[in-house]
Amino acid sequence: MTQPALHVTTYNIHKGFSQFNRRMMVHELRDRLRSLNPDIVFLQEVQGLHLGHADDIDNWPDSPQHEFLAEDVWASSAYGRNMLYDHGHHGNAILSRFPILHTHNQNVTHLRFEKRGMLHCRIELPGGQTVHCVCVHLSLFGYSRRKQMAALADYLDHLAEPDAPLIVAGDFNDWRNRVGEDLTRRLGLREVFCGPSGIPACSFPAAMPMFRLDRIYVRGFDVISTEVHHGKPWSAISDHAALSAHLTRHGR
Structure with a gap:
């Protein structure tokens, strides 16, 4: 029996600012994510705290960006702080319509x-x-990048069964498509945009994508459809395009 489709999206949100930090776009970002309506959202460059922006920008959200974006739509959210500085911090986040049972931020610096x-x-x-x-x-x-992917594989090898459903998504900064080979070989993952060509989708810059930086890898799912969200209005929100995939998990 085929289970209902799962919609996932990954997006480097550039700390809530447009390209070259010209404008704060976190409110427009929230509207665009809600229009997509994914079940699970993978976000990079999420601003957990910035004291300067909070003082200087009138409509800067009172709550951390992942909580502001998730409010009233995604019931669960998690944030992993990576970069810490005097006036704040930023990192990765996951928003989910479904319960998050466990969360862990693995340092791979x-x-x-x-x-x-x-x-x-x-x-x-x-x-x-x-x-x-x-x-x-x-x-x-x-x-x-290769060291970080090896650390991820080591971590998941000890944590999850070899055939457990798995989604790895985000900004891989891997324009030469090298780390995907490690994910395929060690974890049995496949990239959702890789058809017969085996080439991931271009996602940067958002106005006219030329580089293959962002990815969605899956294990235990079939891919129904994929989409790159680029051009206007997306290119006014972040320098990266957002990527979406609709997946199904087959019952046993």
């Missing part, structure tokens, strides 16, 4: 000046099935 983490949530889907969801934002440097 490889270079001291480039703090990175991977946010893992175990989410209970309707009918009692659980899925492991990991939100990532990888290094700008290839060697560090």
Whole structure:
């Protein structure tokens, strides 16, 4: 029996600002995410706290961005703080319509000046099935990305059964498509946009995507459809395009 479709979206939200930090766009961002209406949202560059913006920007949300975005729509949310500074911090977040049973932020920093983490949530889907969801934002440097993917594989090898449903999504900064091979080989994942060409979708810059930075990898799901959300109005919100996938999990 085929279970109902699961809609997932990944989006690097650029801390709630447009490209080149010209305008604060977190309210428009919330509207666009709600218009998409995904079940699970993987977010990168989420501003958990910024004292300067809170003082200087009149309509800066009172709550952390992940809570502001999730309010009244996504019942559960989790945030993993990666970069800490005097006036605040930012990191990754996962929003979910369904209960988040467990959350853990895995520190995968490889270079001291480039703090990175991977946010893992175990989410209970309707009918009692659980899925492991990991939100990532990888290094700008290839060697560090490979180390971070190895750390992710080691972590999941000890945590989840080899055939447990798994979604890994986020900003991979992997324009040469190298880390996907590690995910496929060690964790049995496949990229949702990779058809016969085996090439992920372009997602950066949002106005006219040319680079393949953002990804959604799955295990234990079939892919019904995918979409890259780019051009206007998306390009006015962030420098990255958002990616969506509709998935099904087959019953046994």
